[in-house]
Amino acid sequence: MARVAFIGLGRMGHGMAGRYLDAGFTLSIWNRSKAKAEDLIARGARWSTSPEDAAIDADAVVTMVADDEASRAVWLGANGAAATMKAGTLAIECSTVSYDHALHLSRELQSRSLIYLDCPVTGLPEAAAQGKLNLLVGANAADLEMARPLLDPLATTVRHFGEVGAGTVYKLINNLMGAIQIAGLAEGLAMAERAGLDMKLVLEAVELGVTASPQVLRHARRMVAHDFAGATFTAALRHKDAAYAVALAEWLLHEAPLMGRAAVASYDRAKAVAPDDDEARMIELVSRPA
Numbered sequence: 001m002a003r004v005a006f007i008g009l010g011r012m013g014h015g016m017a018g019r020y021l022d023a024g025f026t027l028s029i030w031n032r033s034k035a036k037a038e039d040l041i042a043r044g045a046r047w048s049t050s051p052e053d054a055a056i057d058a059d060a061v062v063t064m065v066a067d068d069e070a071s072r073a074v075w076l077g078a079n080g081a082a083a084t085m086k087a088g089t090l091a092i093e094c095s096t097v098s099y100d101h102a103l104h105l106s107r108e109l110q111s112r113s114l115i116y117l118d119c120p121v122t123g124l125p126e127a128a129a130q131g132k133l134n135l136l137v138g139a140n141a142a143d144l145e146m147a148r149p150l151l152d153p154l155a156t157t158v159r160h161f162g163e164v165g166a167g168t169v170y171k172l173i174n175n176l177m178g179a180i181q182i183a184g185l186a187e188g189l190a191m192a193e194r195a196g197l198d199m200k201l202v203l204e205a206v207e208l209g210v211t212a213s214p215q216v217l218r219h220a221r222r223m224v225a226h227d228f229a230g231a232t233f234t235a236a237l238r239h240k241d242a243a244y245a246v247a248l249a250e251w252l253l254h255e256a257p258l259m260g261r262a263a264v265a266s267y268d269r270a271k272a273v274a275p276d277d278d279e280a281r282m283i284e285l286v287s288r289p290a
Contacts (some may be wrong), residue, residue: 001025001026002025002026002059002060002150003028003057003059003060004020004025004026004027004028004059004060004061004062005027005028005048005051005054005055005058005060005061005062005081006020006027006028006030006054006062007029007030007031007051007054007061007062007064007065007074007081008031008064008065008066008074008095009031009033009036009037009040009064010031010064010066011125011232012094012123012125012128013031013064013065013094013128014036014125014128014129015126015127015128015129016062016094016121016128016133016154017029017040017045018040018043018129019128019129019153019154021040021043021044021045022131022153023152025153026046027044027045027046028045028046028047028048028053028054028055028056028058029041029046029047029048029054030047030048030050030051030053030054050079051063051074051075051079051080051081052080052081052084053084054081055081055083055084055089056084057086058085059089059150060089060090060091060092060147060150061081061085061089061090062092062094062150063075063081063092063093063094063095064094064095064121065095066095066237066240067096067097067240068098068101068244070095071093071095071097071101072101072105075091075093075108075109076108082112082114085112085114087113087114088113088115089114090114090115090146090150091114091115091116091117092117092119092147092150092151093105093116093117093118093119093120094119094120094135094154095120096120096168096171096172096175096240096241097120097168097244098168098172098247098248099165099168099169099172099244099247099248099251100247102118102138102164102165102167102168106118106165115146116139116143116164117137117138117139117143117147117164118138118164118166118167118168119135119136119137119167120167120168120171121134121135121155121171122134122136122171122174124232125232128154131153131155131156132155133154133155133156133157134155134156134157134159135151135154135155135157135158135159135167136159136161136167136168136170136171136174137151137158137159137160137161137166137167138160138162138163138164138165138166138167138168138169139160139164139167140163140164141160144158144160169248172241172248173245175238175241175242175245176241176242176245176246176249176260176263178215178238179238179242179245179260179263179264179266179267180260180263181215182215182219182279182280182282183263183266183267185206185215185216185219185220185223185283186223186266186280186282186283186286187286188206189202189220189224189283190283190286199224202224203220203221203224206220207220207221219279219280222278223280223282223283226283228278228280228281230278231276231278231279232278233279234275234276234277234278235267235270235271235273235274235275235276235277235278235281235282236271236275236276238267238279239264239267239268239270239271242260242264242267245260246264266282266285267279267282270285273285
């Protein structure tokens with residue numbers, strides 16, 4: 001069975017790493033906080049002192065970290081994984097990073113004879129733990145086929161969008177649209193509250209109406225109840241993803257991405273107030289008295 005190094009054990013990464021143990025892979029792990037790894041170690045994962053240590057003799061290195069800076073550090077920084085990866089090793093970046101970073105990382109790793117897959121994901125932490133994620137892949141077709149046995153434990157769906165960078169393009173589009181929808185939902189529900197509408201009836205109308213996207217359905221009840229326990233995606237992460245997406249939109253589109261910029265501004269405010277709180281708390285920010 002292949003040897004996998006998994007780096008980054010946050011809300012998503014922890015469940016993803018566990019899937020490799022479930023599937024019988026030999027697993028080495030690294031995270032900034034060892035406490036998040038204790039149960040995986042108890043199940044047989046090898047704790048590593050650094051990404052470089054985790055990557056020794058690995059057939060694939062998979063990362064799931066917060067942003068460009070963290071991705072750069074775990075791959076290319078001091079004690080980064082690339083230092084000990086053998087030629088021909090699969091380098092699978094599942095983090096949501098900027099388009100420019102995805103391309104730069106690809107060039108750097110391919111120059112070291114490593115096989116890079118741009119592989120961001122969609123799905124919630126429970127889907128990660130159950131191997132039911134959607135993988136949004138940018139890669140050479142032959143490289144993707146080679147990597148499929150390493151991707152199968154993670155996902156029910158693998159969508160191949162094209163060459164390296166294409167997966168990140170779609171992931172940023174997806175998360176920008178989500179940011180716009182969630183910010184708009186927060187404003188709409190706050191307006192309904194302030195106007196004194198029956199919020200039970202409002203919720204029913206929203207959930208059965210034409211605007212009831214999966215994002216709206218996931219957040220509407222929690223916003224109406226003002227129940228934000230158990231954050232699955234924070235304001236800081238949504239702001240980061242939307243900002244990366246707007247930077248890409250500014251390069252691709254002739255006109256300024258007005259909706260995207262508005263969403264970034266909304267999440268900039270939310271991040272300033274409570275960066276680690278659930279993104280749905282946006283409603284409490286917009287419903288404050290003027």
